[in-house]
Amino acid sequence: DIQMTQSPSSLSASVGDRVTITCRASQSISSYLNWYQQKPGKAPKLLIYAASSLQSGVPSRFSGSGSGTDFTLTISSLQPEDFATYYCQQSYSTPATFGPGTKVDIK
């Protein structure tokens, strides 16, 4: 199975900050990487697919980059509604696997 890691596991940031979350795969997954946002008590929401494609309806302050084993989710200007946990997920091979998550909270 492909293992996914994320860093940091948590971070504190202020509204307006630029936030970067890193995801790493245990082997090359090309650009088969998706990002999800989850708020407490809610189902996850798709943000980014294919490493850098913005899902319809997702604000443009979210962006994704990377290929191979290293990927990044960037929030260009953190908004109050962005405080949540973010997960990466690889779709390169089955079984699909998620990263452990990165919790973004208010500084």
Place this chain on the structure above:
Amino acid sequence: QVTLKESGPVLVKPTETLTLTCTVSGFSLSNARMGVSWIRQPPGKALEWLAHIFSNDEKSYSTSLKSRLTISKDTSKSQVVLTMTNMDPVDTATYYCARIAHQPPGTTTAYYYYYMDVWGKGTTVTVSS
């Protein structure tokens, strides 16, 4: 509007078999390359992918849970069913189903891109005697 709704027991006893149903609307389980995944999340923990099934009946399972899981679909009822045998308290979690959408490969990639674009609200299952 695409929706998915999970249903099943709230409480199961250890060693029992859990049966969860995902009822979908707004799309057909027979659409080409369409699929449904099951994912779970224990309280306070990360997401864990469990299984998926596609319109062509291709199935895949979590490596660690493969011996306990069975996924199936009833296209006429727009339902995907997941069974998990020999339930244990560590299986206490919120169980989600999600639609698998796809995009064709790019100029430098070989395979379709798959991602879970619409999720159900989840159903919480507690395993306790």
